Structures are given as structure tokens and as C-alpha cells.
Amino acid sequence: MKTLVSVAxxxxxxxxxxxxxxxxxxxxxxxxxxxYQGTLMRVGSGLFTIHNDGTDLKKLTPWVANSYYLPSGVGxxxxxxxxxxxxxxxxxxxxxxxxxxxxxxxxxSDPTAIPYAGKYRVMDLGTGDSYxxxxxxxxxxxxxxxxxxxxxxxxxxxxxxxxxxxxxVDPHCIFVMHPDGSSRRQLWCAPEQESTPQGMVPTLAxxxxxxxxxxxxxxxxxxxxPAPLVFAKPMSSSQLGGxxxxxxxxxxxxxxxGKEIATNNPEPVTGDLSYDGTKVVYQQWDGWECGNTNPxxxxxxxxxxxxxxxxxxxxxxxxxxxxxxxxxxxxxxEGLSANFYVNLLLSPSGSKLAVSMDxxxxxxxxxxxVNSDGTDLRQLTYRDAQTPAQQLIAWVPVAWxxxxxxxxxxxxxxxxxxxxxxxxxxxxxxxxxxxxxxDVTDGYAVDWFEDTGTQ
Numbered sequence: 001m002k003t004l005v006s007v008a009x010x011x012x013x014x015x016x017x018x019x020x021x022x023x024x025x026x027x028x029x030x031x032x033x034x035x036y037q038g039t040l041m042r043v044g045s046g047l048f049t050i051h052n053d054g055t056d057l058k059k060l061t062p063w064v065a066n067s068y069y070l071p072s073g074v075g076x077x078x079x080x081x082x083x084x085x086x087x088x089x090x091x092x093x094x095x096x097x098x099x100x101x102x103x104x105x106x107x108x109s110d111p112t113a114i115p116y117a118g119k120y121r122v123m124d125l126g127t128g129d130s131y132x133x134x135x136x137x138x139x140x141x142x143x144x145x146x147x148x149x150x151x152x153x154x155x156x157x158x159x160x161x162x163x164x165x166x167x168x169v170d171p172h173c174i175f176v177m178h179p180d181g182s183s184r185r186q187l188w189c190a191p192e193q194e195s196t197p198q199g200m201v202p203t204l205a206x207x208x209x210x211x212x213x214x215x216x217x218x219x220x221x222x223x224x225x226p227a228p229l230v231f232a233k234p235m236s237s238s239q240l241g242g243x244x245x246x247x248x249x250x251x252x253x254x255x256x257x258g259k260e261i262a263t264n265n266p267e268p269v270t271g272d273l274s275y276d277g278t279k280v281v282y283q284q285w286d287g288w289e290c291g292n293t294n295p296x297x298x299x300x301x302x303x304x305x306x307x308x309x310x311x312x313x314x315x316x317x318x319x320x321x322x323x324x325x326x327x328x329x330x331x332x333x334e335g336l337s338a339n340f341y342v343n344l345l346l347s348p349s350g351s352k353l354a355v356s357m358d359x360x361x362x363x364x365x366x367x368x369x370v371n372s373d374g375t376d377l378r379q380l381t382y383r384d385a386q387t388p389a390q391q392l393i394a395w396v397p398v399a400w401x402x403x404x405x406x407x408x409x410x411x412x413x414x415x416x417x418x419x420x421x422x423x424x425x426x427x428x429x430x431x432x433x434x435x436x437x438x439d440v441t442d443g444y445a446v447d448w449f450e451d452t453g454t455q
Contacts, residue, residue: 073104075165096153098449133181143169155215163205194224213275221269226295274350337365354397399448
């Protein structure tokens, strides 16, 4: 099956806050469609905002061929080289007050030449003014900068790594800076080697970061070269230097101390951190249960939760669910999404997890929500009977509402054959309490700002 893979207190700039509706504002990407070498595909993209109710669509950037305005400059954000896919690892693009965004602007006449040359920028949504935040002419020049993520309220920081698209770099570090690019400093560097049952193996790069909601810690995914090398699992971006394995660290923002909390994580990486930083969800190789640390075991993938206060690891989703007496495949779905790389999203309280999983026919990845202890699995979306059998559908969770009652998601499609590689997507908001599913607009949602009055 094809994979559809598709980022000083004065700097708060209070005067730049745009009047966002209390019901929320969605940041989304829309592609420019065109023909390249006989194939219909994305040949550009632009950024837009829209209110939750589908009103007040605003174009933020140019929307023309050869220009790519994206949530991040890393190659994974581009689906099959077409330049418009949703990121495999979610970032934070809105400033805490909602008045600014950070994004990537790349230029290329070849839509398949990823990652594109370009720069990260910050835009004031009230004025439309933007500026570059990192030095140099091309943030994707190897090893580059990547995985930018705006910190929560009161941090006044944007975090990023010194590698893009998992390109190997030494040392392998996370940096933070103020939103205008000033006061850049090194926060933490991964160890030179990772420990596996086969021995110590080289570290390649920090390939993903995610903030805790309270701004006190970060998740850091560190790619490494497993041993023996013949067991290295290829991934979609292996041509960019990746090997298919990662280790997971939690990094304290105040002290800069990082602690390894899981290994043998598949790539591209995915995971989430609870608001208070005490719970972590992630994927791990070996589909029977969590806790496997042997990179040679590739029987499947489990979704795991780690309680950092107790050290307890729970297998949320694996080949066997519940008490182990029920085989997951006998219940219908075939496992974690093969259509999109899986995004794992914890609700603000940390009590629920949103994830996409394949149906029995493996022609659709639907959304599910499950308690973070692995109980009460609930399906949220279903395949439309009118959808052609040869068309793959993939639902991808993007963000929870602040109250944990609604889920922002993308519904992407891809044809199994032919020369059409556009892979269109629609933006949806799903209400868990009522079961309603509202189609907001077309495009790829990348972030969600809600004015809760607490920013």
C-alpha cells in the first residue's frame, strides 16, 4: 500500500494580536495544482486561516506555482514529493496569543526536489508583515535547521534543531530563541551514542520536538544507527540519511537536562506529551506489547504510554488489546495506519488519545479515540459507501480543542493508480460528545488557535 506522508518578554508584541474569534482559528495549507513531467501534482502551496465555522477565509501568503508555504521545511511534510502533505509529526505554528505564526517559505521549479531551499519566517497576522528568524540564506542547506515549534504561553520561545529532514549532524542538538530570532542558545545535545541490546550505536540527529503544554519540558526524538547495520529499517526519507529508528528523550527547559525515556521507536517519529509533562505516548517496535528495546525485533508496532511519575508503561494499542484474549485483527481494523504515518495526540487532560488505524480492507485509516490506559476504544469516522474501492482514505488527527471535546482532523485521499498525485484533503472538526463531523473547508489543517482568555 502506498504511504501518504505526507513544524525577551517585550517580544510578546501585544499590539500585534489579531482579533481571532473565540470559537477558534485554523491555520491551513492549500496546494497549487499543476502538471510536472506528465503527472498532475502539487506545484506550490499557500497558507490560509479560517474560523471554526468555515467563515472568514484569509490568504496569508502568495498562492502560486514554485513557491511552497508550509508548516515546516523538513521533507516529511511533503507527500510523495508533491509538496502539500500534512506533517507526520505535529508542531506548533501559532504564537500563544494567536496573533503571529511561524512557517517555512521554500522555492523550487521541481516539486519533487525536497526538501526545498528556503527560510523560516514569523508573520504578524494583523499586518501581514513577516521576517526571517534564522541566519543564512537557506535553512535547508545541510544539515540545516528544522522542526521549529512555538512554545506555550509565558515561554516566549521557539525551539528548533540543528538538522533538517533527519540529516546526520554532530553534535545533535536542540536550540531555543526568542520569536524575533534573538538570544539563540543551545538547550540540549543528544549523547554521541545510544544503548541497544547489541551495544552502543552512533547517534545521527534530533529529528523531532514537541512542547509540553505548561512549557516546562520538550519531547526530543533522536535518530540512531541500529546494530547490526543490516537490520536498519528503511523509511520514506532514507535517501536523506535516516535509518528508521529513534530514541525518545524528555528535556527540561529550565535546566537543559535530558533523560532517555524510550528506545526502539520507529521512524518517522510520532508522540505526544501531556500538559504537565508527566505522561508520554509513543510508538515502539514489536507489536505484542510495549517495553521491547531490541531493534532487530520488527513483528509490529505498539502504541505505548509511560507515566513518568510511577515509571509504569502501558500498551495502549498493540496486536493484542485488553487482557490479551482478543486479537485486534478479529475486531476489524488491521492495525496502525499504513496510509499516513500515525500522529498520536493526547487530550489536554492526558486522559484520551486520538490515533488513526486501518480498516479490515486496508483502504481507509479511520480516527479512533481511546483512554490513555488502553480502555474504551471508540471509532469516530467510517468509510463512505460512495467512495470508490480503488481510492485510499486517511484520517489524520491534528489538534484537540482546549476543552478536550472536539478534534481537528484532515481527511486525505489518494488514487492507487494513474498520473493524478494531487492527494486532496478536507478539514474537519469532530465533536466527541455528539458524534457530529463537520466539514470546514478544503486543505490541510496544520494548527488550531482557540482564544480561551488565558493567554
